[in-house]
Amino acid sequence: MNKPTLRKFKRSKKQVTSTTNSLIELTLNEMFNNFIATKRAEALAPRTISDHLNNFKYFKEFIGKDLNRNEISLEVFRNFISYMLHEKNLSPVTVNVRIRTLRAFIRFCYLENYIDDPIHENFKPVKTPQDTIESLTINELKQLFSVIDEEMYTGFRDKVIILVLLDTMVRISELVAMKRSNVDLSSGFIKLEAMDTKTRRSRIVPLSSKTIKLLTDYIEETNDFGSDDLFLTYDGRNISASTFRERLTYYGELAGIKNKRVSPHTFRHTGALLYIMNGGDPFSLQKILGHGHMNMVRKYIQMTNMDVRRQHNNFTPLNGLFKK
Incomplete structure (x- = not known):
């Protein structure tokens, strides 16, 4: 007995149901x-x-x-x-x-x-230049810090925030969600909770000794607020990402940085590039950034020709071959 021939139906992208013909009238x-x-x-x-x-x-x-x-x-x-x-x-x-x-x-x-x-x-992301990720130079960072008034609470707080952004390379959303209880100054780490990270996975980011010192001073300065939020406005409220973006734009204009956007993400890029330029390896950088794939890390460490030349001069294969 011959088996019945199976019919093949082509599925449409949108399932057709009995209610398909009557669109829901909403604004x-x-x-x-x-x-x-x-x-x-x-x-x-x-x-x-x-x-x-x-x-x-x-x-x-x-x-x-x-x-x-x-x-x-x-x-x-x-x-x-x-x-x-x-x-x-x-x-x-x-x-x-x-x-x-x-x-x-x-x-x-x-x-x-x-x-x-x-x-x-039918409306898709627009094409972007290959090198869209900007970073700040050491001189531009120095210009930026020079215009911050550390005598004022907001200025001191902003300097600490910028150092934490550079040092830990966290996203601004991760930074404003930090709690005092997440900071372990004795061990030199900050824990990022899973609910506050883009990947929804917790991670530990390390702090350098310079950042630990200033963060210690900042935490002592803000003890009286009685808040577990780490970074606070002058009246003790948790600082928002949009408020700090506006602060950075203001500092960038004050420092005369005209051709680059001074933003929280710029510090993430800058920190990643300087980490590699200072001899850090891409694998530890990947863990600090919280990326699951190395291709994203590559985007963060785009070097200029001068950067490459400087690195080549330090690490050329000819080093050790000839006496200096």
């Missing part, structure tokens, strides 16, 4: 509220939720109103990308951060049957 804001509620239920990190909220806020400011389902089109998102690049003059890296969060939201809308077309498939 863009209502769709986003449902998206955020879903992401919170999935236990996304607070930092990730905050990124979605902030980037959607920028998009809402651009469109200037709520949209109904029929007004949500590919053209709206392409216009937003053009606006960010050519009117706001944002870097491609910043633009891509906003694009990725919006694509995740619009994909959710499509899968939830809020919109009919897979718009997210």
